[in-house]
Amino acid sequence: MTVTTLDHPTGAGAPTIAPAPAVAPAPAxxxxxxxxxxxxxxxxxxxxxxxxxxxxxxIQGAMFLLIFRYVFGGAISPGPVPYVDFLVPGFVxxxxxxxxxxxxxxxxxxxEHGFFxxxxxxxxxxxxxxxxxxxxxxxxxAWGLAIxxxxxxxxxxxxxxxxxxxxxxFGLCVVYGFATTWLFVWIGQVAGNAQAAxxxxxxxxPLTFVSSAYVPVDSMPGWMQPxxxxxxxxxxxxxxxxxxxxxxxxAGLSGTxxxxxxxxxxxxAGLVLVxxxxxxxxxxxx
Amino acid sequence: MVPPIVEARGLTKRFGKVEALAGLDxxxxxxxxxxLLGPNGAGKTTFVRTIATLVRPDAGSLRVDGIDVxxxxxxxxxxxxxxxxxxxxxxxxxxxxxxxxVARLFGHDRSTARANAHAVLAQLGLTDAADRLVRTxxxxxxxxxxxxxxxxxxxxxxLLDEPTTGLDPRSRIDLWDxxxxxxxxxxxxxxxTQYLDEADQLASQVVIxxxxxxxxxGTPSELKARAGRDVIEVHALRADDLAGLAGALAPLxxxxxxxxxxxxxxxxxxxxxxxAINDAVRALDVLGVEVGDIALRRPTxxxxxxxxxxxxxxxxxxDDIHEPPAPAVPAGTA
Numbered sequence: 001m002t003v004t005t006l007d008h009p010t011g012a013g014a015p016t017i018a019p020a021p022a023v024a025p026a027p028a029x030x031x032x033x034x035x036x037x038x039x040x041x042x043x044x045x046x047x048x049x050x051x052x053x054x055x056x057x058x059i060q061g062a063m064f065l066l067i068f069r070y071v072f073g074g075a076i077s078p079g080p081v082p083y084v085d086f087l088v089p090g091f092v093x094x095x096x097x098x099x100x101x102x103x104x105x106x107x108x109x110x111x112e113h114g115f116f117x118x119x120x121x122x123x124x125x126x127x128x129x130x131x132x133x134x135x136x137x138x139x140x141x142a143w144g145l146a147i148x149x150x151x152x153x154x155x156x157x158x159x160x161x162x163x164x165x166x167x168x169x170f171g172l173c174v175v176y177g178f179a180t181t182w183l184f185v186w187i188g189q190v191a192g193n194a195q196a197a198x199x200x201x202x203x204x205x206p207l208t209f210v211s212s213a214y215v216p217v218d219s220m221p222g223w224m225q226p227x228x229x230x231x232x233x234x235x236x237x238x239x240x241x242x243x244x245x246x247x248x249x250x251a252g253l254s255g256t257x258x259x260x261x262x263x264x265x266x267x268x269a270g271l272v273l274v275x276x277x278x279x280x281x282x283x284x285x286x
Numbered sequence: 287m288v289p290p291i292v293e294a295r296g297l298t299k300r301f302g303k304v305e306a307l308a309g310l311d312x313x314x315x316x317x318x319x320x321x322l323l324g325p326n327g328a329g330k331t332t333f334v335r336t337i338a339t340l341v342r343p344d345a346g347s348l349r350v351d352g353i354d355v356x357x358x359x360x361x362x363x364x365x366x367x368x369x370x371x372x373x374x375x376x377x378x379x380x381x382x383x384x385x386x387x388v389a390r391l392f393g394h395d396r397s398t399a400r401a402n403a404h405a406v407l408a409q410l411g412l413t414d415a416a417d418r419l420v421r422t423x424x425x426x427x428x429x430x431x432x433x434x435x436x437x438x439x440x441x442x443x444x445l446l447d448e449p450t451t452g453l454d455p456r457s458r459i460d461l462w463d464x465x466x467x468x469x470x471x472x473x474x475x476x477x478x479t480q481y482l483d484e485a486d487q488l489a490s491q492v493v494i495x496x497x498x499x500x501x502x503x504g505t506p507s508e509l510k511a512r513a514g515r516d517v518i519e520v521h522a523l524r525a526d527d528l529a530g531l532a533g534a535l536a537p538l539x540x541x542x543x544x545x546x547x548x549x550x551x552x553x554x555x556x557x558x559x560x561x562a563i564n565d566a567v568r569a570l571d572v573l574g575v576e577v578g579d580i581a582l583r584r585p586t587x588x589x590x591x592x593x594x595x596x597x598x599x600x601x602x603x604x605d606d607i608h609e610p611p612a613p614a615v616p617a618g619t620a
Contacts, residue, residue: 023402025440026393029364038390046378049419114374118435121338121368122391123360 032128039119039132040139043106047140057102061095061148068214069155078216079252081245085160088152089169089241090213094233095148096141096177097208100184101201103137107188108197116189116283126284134181141177145170161246165257169243172264176236179268182275189282213237216252232267239264289352291316291443291474292337296346299332299498306332308498309346314491316442319465319475321489323482323587329498330478331371334447337476338368351442367436368445373428374435377421381412381431384420385438392439399438406434410464426457433464437473444468446477450484462487482587492587494594502594509590515540515555517589518566521579522550534573538565544592550578555585555593 030038047053068087078086110116119129149170159166184201191197210224211217211233217225228234239260242248248257292314299307306329314320322330335341337350339359348355350362375384385403394402407416410430420428429449436444446465450458465488469475479485485492486506493503502509520535522528531552532543539554546553556562563582570577585593 023405023438023440024398025364025442026389026398029360029393030391035391038387042376042379042387045383046376049378114370114372115376117335117338117340117370118368118374118388119391120340121363121366122388122439123363123393124391 029123032125032131035124035128036132036135039129040136043133043136044139046106047136053102057099057144058147061098061144062151065091065148065151066155072214076215076219080250081160082156084152084156085158085245086216086241086251087214088149088157089244090211090237092145092148092152092170093173093176093237093240094208094211094213095145096173096180097204097233099137099141099144099177100180100204101198102140103181103184104188104191104197104201105194106137107133107185108191108194111189112193120283127280130185130280130283134178134185137181137185138174138178141181142174145173145177159244159246160250161243165243165246168261169240172236172240172243172261175265175268179271182272182279186275186279186282189279207231207233211237212241218252232264232271235260235267236264288316289349290314291351292320292476293349293352294333294346295348297333297336297343297348298345299329299336299341299343301332305498307336307343307346310495310499312493312500312503314474314476314493316474317472318490319469319477319488320491320493321485322476322478322493322495323480323485323591324478324495325480328495330495331447332498333495334368334445334476334478337362337443338366338445339363365442366445367439367441367443368447369429369432369436369449370447371451373425373432375420375428375431378419380417380419381407381423381427381434382416384431385434388435389438394439402438402440406437409437409467410434411460424457426453426460429453429457429461430464433461437468441473443474443476446475448478448480450479450481458484482591486587494591496595502590506587507584509587510584512590512594515557515585516559516562516582517553517555517585518563519579519581519583520552520566520570520577522552523576523578525550527575527577528552530573530575531570531577534569534575535566538562538569544589553589555589556582 065088068091069084073083073087076083120126187200188197191200210220210228211231212228213233217228217234220228238248238251238253239257241251242253242257242260245251248255248260253260290313292312294310294312297307297310298305308329310329310333322333324330332341336343336348336355339355339362342356351365353361353365355362376387379387382403385406386399389399389402390396407413410433412427412430412434415423415427420431423431433446433449449465450461453461462484465475465477477488490505491503492506492509494501494509502512504512518535518538520531522531525547528545528547528550532545535543535552535554538556540557541555543552543554558565559582563580566580570580
């Protein structure tokens with residue numbers, strides 16, 4: 001082995017860099033929990049310190065909620081309850097998907113700017129890195145859902161059942177959020193840049209409109225009803241609405257609340273089972 | 287016997303139709319800075335990403351500090367630190383938070399992570415900015431922080447993919463100093479660059495890569511010697527004189543002269559050394575053109591690259607702030 005000295009002395013000017021201090025290597029790589037937590041903290045900090053992210057999400061949500069409530073609301077009569085009581089549970093549920101756009105864009109940005117490469121070059125579990133990201137995005141999402149719900153109450157929404165059931169409805173939305181975040185993390189990676197990721201996420205939106213989220217399914221054309229009836233967003237909306245109104249019949253639904261909740265949880269599990277492996281495989285891929 | 291820090295044998299990687307690595311062979315010993323030099327698309331970045339376990343090779347073998355990257359990627363990741371072409375740091379965190387996070391991900395406990403972050407910030411001259419959000423940093427500061435993030439885990443091998451691309455000259459020199467400081471303390475460095483002066487400044491082993499293969503390697507002086515001949519360089523006073531000067535010098539050269547209009551230089555490789563420069567002075571006298579300056583010198587790495595590949599190194603993209611000296615172009619193609 002030969003050690004060759006540099007041909008040149010140091011560059012122009014006095015060196016501004018102090019001699020390297022002793023930084024020792026770590027005894028062992030971190031475990032999956034510590035790994036996930038480090039990444040979670042980063043995403044939460046980013047959210048908290050980027051006012052655009054905090055404000056724009058909330059303002060957009062409020063804007064659409066007001067438009068539905070006051071512009072379209074007068075033309076829609078969902079039956080036994082006022083439109084605002086029908087709308088808010090569906091709206092809060094679908095804001096999970098709107099928030100997902102932000103997740104996909106954030107992930108794509110991390111890919112684009114090499115942040116994912118930095119993380120992937122570290123001696124940690126890649127699955128744990130992604131799990132940390134998903135956890136953080138779910139927490140951010142829960143915050144957004146709480147704001148939307150508060151606005152819902154401010155414009156006249158009232159629960160019709162027990163408080164515990166309404167809380168369960170909220171919890172259910174957070175579960176959906178966790179499940180769909182895997183989908184959006186996958187989309188963000190596949191898209192590769194923030195704009196493409198947002199574009200791809202928009203493809204989910206026809207699904208939110210062709211559902212029971214904003215209008216009763218039986219007001220749609222006959223050929224559309226079977227699609228709207230059976231797709232997951234309708235199932236998830238029906239579960240949340242049944243809990244919030246305390247009784248599925250107030251939501252114009254047959255079947256028990258338990259039926260809708262279990263079915264929506266199965267859909268959520270399905271989403272995780274499909275998109276978590278896809279997202280992790282994509283992340284680990286080399 | 288210490289294994290080479292990087293040992294690649296017949297390394298191949300294909301992306302669709304593009305063969306990014308085409309049987310690359312390279313052995314880099316510990317204790318030095320190795321520069322991979324080559325134009326855009328030569329395979330430098332793919333090679334670095336393969337070492338960093340971000341790309342899995344199709345064929346061939348690659349060992350880092352004796353560890354196979356395909357069999358034990360997680361062990362390789364404990365040896366390396368990567369700083370990429372982008373400053374991969376979180377803008378919404380402070381410099382200190384960024385480094386502490388990465389130190390934690392290397393496996394340090396909270397207090398050691400904080401201490402390492404502190405030490406590395408001081409080492410890179412970022413102590414004053416340590417508690418500011420990175421979004422307020424200049425490009426050069428971000429790049430130094432990115433370098434710091436690859437350091438807090440005390441890797442044995444630091445991978446720097448075009449570390450100074452897009453930096454202004456001052457930041458570039460600062461970063462060079464930082465890299466030299468690391469080497470002095472025993473960290474091995476493998477860097478890629480399109481800038482010949484960067485390789486010349488930093489590296490003790492220069493590896494020239496083109497089309498996914500190593501086409502030449504050695505110390506900067508060995509490579510210059512390998513390109514062989516000394517060159518005579520004439521600096522014209524007026525750009526209009528360049529063609530005439532090239533014509534007058536052509537008979538003396540072992541190859542056609544190179545014209546560089548940007549710096550008003552004519553360069554010609556010669557065999558005869560001292561005799562050649564006498565001839566050159568005489569030829570210019572006959573031509574009767576006044577010149578700024580005439581010199582006999584060793585070839586630059588630019589000229590070495592040109593000789594070895596038959597093509598100049600790509601000029602940097604237009605958005606680069608720092609323009610390295612424009613490469614010479616062979617007369618006739620200019």
